Amino acid sequence: MDTALVIVTGKGGTGRTTVAAALGLAAAAEGRRTIVCEVAGQARVPALLGARRSARSVAPGVETPVADGLWATTIEPHTALEEWLAHQLPRRLIGPLARSGAFGGFVAAAPGARELVTIAKAWELGEQRRWRHGAAPYDTVILDAPASGHGLGLMRTPRTFADIARIGPIAGTARAVDAALTNPARSAVVAVALPGELVVSETLELERWIAERVGRGLNAIVVNSVWPRRISGADATRVAEADGALSAALRRAARAGSERVRTQQAQLARLRRDAHARVHTLPFVFTGMLESEQMHRFSARLAEV
């Protein structure tokens, strides 16, 4: 939590947005000015954190207050690129360039440009000298990054651009972002997983990839949606053998539940054994939609991450 930029990645659908929002609450609760960034047109965080209805539809690039000390934004590459250029170029050139459609051309045409602008924007939110004149920096920026492969691409792209561009403002920014991403004091990477065989294998693979291709480790793995151990193995056996006393359907349900807990615990143990990063867990919530109260409970559990 002391690091400025926290990147939350992991397999799709595992709970990255949920974890990013909960980490945002945890950082804000420590008194850090915090922002949670979504990408690719997503803007789910304000509602998840129980923000007032008026704060729920966040326009791209706008930093919306959602709770005490906590903001949310959706990074939009075009808007971010315009801000970056305005920061780099003399004012008289910005208007004509924006009207010429050159920004859109760059984002659409250059491979990796979208990713570069996205990660640079997340980094910029934590910089003392913000791109937008007068904007205050955040102490902690939490990026709800794309799923594993794309998330990894996002972390790699500054180095690629720094190598290609060599000199000039693109190289300068790309190098600064890469320096932050490879400095464990300035950034952290959190992978979200589920307690299943496939996701555990993919998470271990992601940890290897990040080490090889970004040159850093994962700081933490959050295994989400872990079933609680409601019923001990001995109780499960007793239920299964309670012939006649319980309906067959109930006995099957109890057996299936305890079997599921057992296989999840086995996968958790495998992850704890084979991963370098510390493994934390969040429970599966049976009550349907996750809401702000539950998010606060998650954030309290993640405060130690």
Ligand SMILES: Nc1ncnc2c1ncn2[C@@H]1O[C@H](COP(=O)(O)OP(=O)(O)OP(=O)(O)O)[C@@H](O)[C@H]1O
């Ligand atoms: N611990 C949990 N218990 C119950 N439901 C959960 C839990 N965590 C997340 N969910 C639900 O699972 C779904 C996926 O979670 P979330 O959107 O956070 O995942 P994601 O990795 O961001 O997904 P995507 O790849 O679509 O961006 C959501 O409907 C969310 O409410």
Ligand SMILES: [Mg+2]
């Ligand atoms: Mg998501």
